[in-house]
Amino acid sequence: MQCPYCSHDDSIVLESRIVPDQATMRRRRQCEKCEKRFTTYERVEGVDLTVVKKNGEREPFDREKVKKGVMKATWKRPISVEDIEALIEEIERKLRIKHTNEIKSWEIGKLVMNRLRKVDPVSYLLFASVYRDFQTLEDFESEIRKVKSEMEREKGR
Numbered sequence: 001m002q003c004p005y006c007s008h009d010d011s012i013v014l015e016s017r018i019v020p021d022q023a024t025m026r027r028r029r030q031c032e033k034c035e036k037r038f039t040t041y042e043r044v045e046g047v048d049l050t051v052v053k054k055n056g057e058r059e060p061f062d063r064e065k066v067k068k069g070v071m072k073a074t075w076k077r078p079i080s081v082e083d084i085e086a087l088i089e090e091i092e093r094k095l096r097i098k099h100t101n102e103i104k105s106w107e108i109g110k111l112v113m114n115r116l117r118k119v120d121p122v123s124y125l126l127f128a129s130v131y132r133d134f135q136t137l138e139d140f141e142s143e144i145r146k147v148k149s150e151m152e153r154e155k156g157r
Contacts, residue, residue: 001029001040008033024089041085049095050102061103063092070112073127077120087115121147 001011008031015028025042049061070084091111095103109131116124125143134140 003031003034003036004038005036006031006034011038019085019089023093024085048101051105051108052102053105058102061095063088066091066108066112069127069130070116070123073116073123073130074120077123079120079123083119087112087119090115117147117150121151 002009003011010032011029012032013027014030014037017026018024019026019041023043027040027042028037029040030037050058051061052058067084067088070087074084091108094111095108113124113128113131116127124147125140128134128143129140132139132143134143
């Protein structure tokens with residue numbers, strides 16, 4: 001495993017543990033050259049999912065692409081990397097249990113938005129603004145009203 005600090009190729013595993021989702025192994029490593037520590041996650045590859053984009057193109061499901069979108073939306077928000085990993089694991093698990101190997105891109109976007117809405121409303125708005133292609137302030141205002149309304153309903157339960 002290459003060190004993210006000095007790019008040295010050798011590291012030692014200090015600790016391994018299974019993440020609560022039972023599908024991921026978390027490994028705490030230390031670089032043999034610079035001795036800095038870092039964490040890696042190991043999961044089974046080969047989830048045979050194809051994403052059907054809006055224009056009809058098909059491409060293999062890319063977990064990292066989803067992660068990048070979530071990371072952008074949660075940038076400088078009080079959400080840990082572990083929370084993001086758990087969110088993505090949950091989305092991937094939902095996609096795997098579908099009875100088809102082809103998933104429409106909008107389904108993935110909807111799953112991400114639903115989870116972000118629960119985790120952090122501001123991150124949800126940031127993601128939704130890109131995903132839904134907000135063009136005006138009114139688009140933002142309308143979505144903010146919806147989120148506030150949903151939050152008030154949930155408080156009233």
